[in-house]
Structure formats: structure tokens, C-alpha cells
Amino acid sequence: MYRIQTLNAISSVIYDELDDQYQVSKEETHPDAYLIRSANLHDQELPEGLLAIGRAGAGTNNIPVDACTEKGIVVFNTPGANANAVKELVIASLFLASRRVIEGIEWTKTLKGQGDEIGKLVEKGKNQFVGPEVKGKRLGVIGLGAIGVMVANAAHAIGMEVLGYDPFISIDAAWHLSRAVKHESSLEALLANSDYITIHVPLNAKTKDLINAENLARANQGIRILNFARGGIINEEDLVKALEEKQVGRYITDFPSEALIGLPNVICIPHLGASTPESEDNCARMAAAQVRDYLENGNIRNSVNFPDCSLPGTGAPRLAVLHKNEPNMVGQITSILAARGININNMNNRSRGQTAYTLIDLDNGSDDGLVEAMGNIQGVISARLMSAKR
Numbered sequence: 217m218y219r220i221q222t223l224n225a226i227s228s229v230i231y232d233e234l235d236d237q238y239q240v241s242k243e244e245t246h247p248d249a250y251l252i253r254s255a256n257l258h259d260q261e262l263p264e265g266l267l268a269i270g271r272a273g274a275g276t277n278n279i280p281v282d283a284c285t286e287k288g289i290v291v292f293n294t295p296g297a298n299a300n301a302v303k304e305l306v307i308a309s310l311f312l313a314s315r316r317v318i319e320g321i322e323w324t325k326t327l328k329g330q331g332d333e334i335g336k337l338v339e340k341g342k343n344q345f346v347g348p349e350v351k352g353k354r355l356g357v358i359g360l361g362a363i364g365v366m367v368a369n370a371a372h373a374i375g376m377e378v379l380g381y382d383p384f385i386s387i388d389a390a391w392h393l394s395r396a397v398k399h400e401s402s403l404e405a406l407l408a409n410s411d412y413i414t415i416h417v418p419l420n421a422k423t424k425d426l427i428n429a430e431n432l433a434r435a436n437q438g439i440r441i442l443n444f445a446r447g448g449i450i451n452e453e454d455l456v457k458a459l460e461e462k463q464v465g466r467y468i469t470d471f472p473s474e475a476l477i478g479l480p481n482v483i484c485i486p487h488l489g490a491s492t493p494e495s496e497d498n499c500a501r502m503a504a505a506q507v508r509d510y511l512e513n514g515n516i517r518n519s520v521n522f523p524d525c526s527l528p529g530t531g532a533p534r535l536a537v538l539h540k541n542e543p544n545m546v547g548q549i550t551s552i553l554a555a556r557g558i559n560i561n562n563m564n565n566r567s568r569g570q571t572a573y574t575l576i577d578l579d580n581g582s583d584d585g586l587v588e589a590m591g592n593i594q595g596v597i598s599a600r601l602m603s604a605k606r
């Protein structure tokens with residue numbers, strides 16, 4: 217029996233992946249894995265014995281990934297599974313950043329009780345809410361991953377001139393990006409050449425305060441900024457000042473804060489980017505499938521702290537060793553097997569930055585101290601023995 221603790225409301229489609237070998241609940245004690253969305257794990261103890269965290273979503277800044285790596289907890293996310301939902305809200309927000317629809321709706325509510333006068337008052341008052349069309353305007357997209365590419369292509373389709381900035385763009389993303397999107401090689405150039413920008417990078421030490429007073433000063437006067445990535449990517453103090461000085465014309469964000477709520481020209485949305493049934497299902501299904509494949513078979517797909525590494529299941533005993541990416545790790549692991557007369561049937565070893573993973577299907581061999589021997593190798597983070605069926 218595997219135990220899974222859910223720390224957020226997760227779509228019930230997880231049960232398509234998790235059969236009766238799984239006990240899943242919010243209150244689970246001694247979980248083998250967590251399934252979460254945006255729950256903040258930074259201020260929580262990670263329970264002993266936790267093997268995996270499945271983040272049903274893209275951003276993993278709510279998870280202490282380095283601490284997980286040290287403890288041998290494999291962190292998964294679900295790349296692309298909610299990208300369409302975010303793209304749709306970003307496109308809607310491009311229009312909201314232009315046309316003063318929200319202010320207009322709020323003003324219209326004040327006309328309640330004016331009876332037959334309403335038509336006349338509407339025609340008289342509507343000119344307060346004029347705003348430009350997006351067609352022909354320039355949109356700068358920062359980060360061309362799953363979401364950024366979709367947003368760039370959709371913005372081009374509604375007639376915008378699109379510029380993109382992503383020094384680390386993946387080959388796959390580049391293949392999907394419309395050829396009409398103009399490549400900008402610096403953030404400063406992107407800001408200077410855009411009427412609107414939209415941010416689609418992860419929040420990490422390198423992207424914190426990526427948008428700040430220095431580069432906002434070089435942006436086009438009155439630039440409209442959309443932030444559906446994370447609040448910390450824009451320096452909030454600098455942003456508030458730039459809004460006051462009209463350097464930034466509008467700011468629409470999925471990440472409200474005390475300083476932003478109620479400011480003129482700011483629209484705060486309650487983190488709704490991925491909140492559609494379609495993307496909640498996609499993310500949940502993918503996270504559950506990945507966690508299951510890891511718990512049962514040791515296979516890793518879409519981890520953010522360990523390499524992708526898998527083997528086809530044969531039912532043979534399988535040794536799974538998470539270790540540091542250092543010389544002679546595989547040599548030491550296989551020497552222990554050789555010393556015990558255990559033959560290797562199939563094997564895969566992958567590395568990623570500081571971490572590595574070795575999966576070995578064995579012809580014979582039971583635990584009998586094997587896992588402990590592996591754990592005693594300097595540089596091994598953790599080891600497990602299982603029987604991989606699928």
C-alpha cells in the first residue's frame with residue numbers, strides 16, 4: 217500500500233492513475249508522496265520517508281527543492297499541462313489592459329436606480345473608458361516556454377507585432393514558435409520596443425526582481441505589463457513608483473499583494489491562471505502518473521531536481537539509486553553487485569547538474585542488506601529495491 221497526502225484540492229482524475237494500492241487523503245500520515253498545487257512547503261517539515269512530491273502545475277518555487285534533493289525526495293512538475301489555461305487568461309488580459317472594461321463595468325453598477333435615464337447616462341459617460349485596440353501594437357514576451365510560446369503565437373494571430381526574449385529557449389519551444397515572432401537578444405531592448413509585455417519565466421534566484429527600476433526606466437512610457445508568472449519577478453516597490461509616475465500605464469497580475477490591491481491602473485486577479493477544469497485535470501493526471509511510475513517502477517519523468525531516467529518493466533528486481541553526479545558512482549554500485557554475484561540484466565544511468573540516478577534491473581538478488589550497502593557508498597543519497605512491472 218502506498219500513501220499519498222494531498223496538500224491542495226487535486227482533481228479526482230488522480231484515481232484514474234492511482235488504484236486500490238493507493239491510500240490518498242489530506243490527513244495521510246507517513247506519506248510516500250505528496251500531491252500538491254501551490255501549497256507552500258518552505259515553512260513545513262518534510263516528513264521522514266517522503267519519496268516524491270508531485271506538483272500538479274508548472275512553478276515549483278513553493279517547494280524547497282534543494283532540501284528535497286539532499287533528502288532524496290524527487291520533485292515532479294507537469295510541464296505544459298496548464299499552459300493553454302494561462303494563455304487564454306493572458307489574451308483576455310491584453311484586452312483588459314487596453315480597453316477600460318473593468319472600470320466601465322464598475323461605473324455601470326453605479327447607474328442602478330436611474331431608470332429610463334440609464335441609456336442616456338451610458339452614452340454620455342462612456343468616453344471615460346476609451347482604450348486602444350491591441351491590433352498593430354507591440355507585445356514583448358519574456359520567457360518562451362510552454363506558456364510564452366502559446367501566448368506569442370496567439371497574440372500574433374490577433375494582429376499584434378510580437379517580440380520574444382528567452383536566452384535559454386528549448387529546441388522544442390523554438391519549433392513551436394511562430395516565425396513571425398521577432399527575436400530580441402536583451403531584456404532592455406524588449407522593454408524599449410514593446411507597448412505591452414507579458415512575463416512567463418519561473419521565479420528563482422536569477423529571475424527575482426528581473427523587472428526593476430533600472431530597466432523600467434528604459435521601457436516605453438506608459439507600457440502595459442502583464443504578470444501571470446510570479447509576483448517576485450517584478451520588484452514591487454519599483455513597480456508602484458513607476459505606476460505613480462505613469463512610466464507603467466497598466467499592470468495586470470495573477471499575484472495580488474497588499475501594496476497593489478486598489479491602486480489605480482492595477483488589476484489584481486486571484487491566481488486564476490490555471491484554474492480551469494481542463495488544466496486541473498491535465499495537471500492532476502500527469503502528476504499522479506509520474507509519482508506512481510516513480511514509486512512503483514523507479515522511473516523518473518519530468519523531475520525538476522533529478523534526471524529523467526527509466527527502464528521498461530520486466531518484473532525483475534530493480535535497484536534504484538539516487539546519487540551525486542561524481543566520478544566512480546556507477547563503478548562502486550556495480551562492484552557491490554559483482555561481489556554478491558548479482559548479474560545485471562539492464563541498466564540506465566543519467567545525470568543532471570549535481571545529481572544523478574542509476575536504475576539497474578537484476579537477474580537475481582533479494583535485499584539481504586543490498587540497499588543498506590548501496591546507502592553506505594559515499595555520494596549515494598538513497599537507494600530502493602522494487603519489482604518494476606510496467
Ligand SMILES: NC(=O)C1=CN([C@@H]2O[C@H](COP(=O)(O)OP(=O)(O)OC[C@H]3O[C@@H](n4cnc5c(N)ncnc54)[C@H](O)[C@@H]3O)[C@@H](O)[C@H]2O)C=CC1
Pocket residue numbers: 273274275276295296298299302358359360361362363364381382383384385386389416417418419422423444445446470487488489490491
Ligand atoms: N498564473 C498561473 O496560474 C500559472 C503561472 N505559471 C508560472 O509561469 C511560469 C512559466 O510556466 P511555463 O511556461 O509552463 O514554464 P516553462 O518552463 O515551459 O517556460 C519557462 C521559460 O522561461 C525561460 N527563462 C528562464 N529564465 C529566463 C530568463 N532569465 N529570461 C528569459 N527567459 C527565461 C526558460 O528558458 C523557459 O523557456 C511558471 O514557472 C510559473 O511560475 C505557470 C502556470 C500557471
Ligand SMILES: O=C(O)C(=O)COP(=O)(O)O
Pocket residue numbers: 253254255272273274275276298487489490491
Ligand atoms: O502551475 C503553476 O505554476 C501555477 O501557478 C498554478 O498554480 P495552481 O495549481 O493554480 O495553484
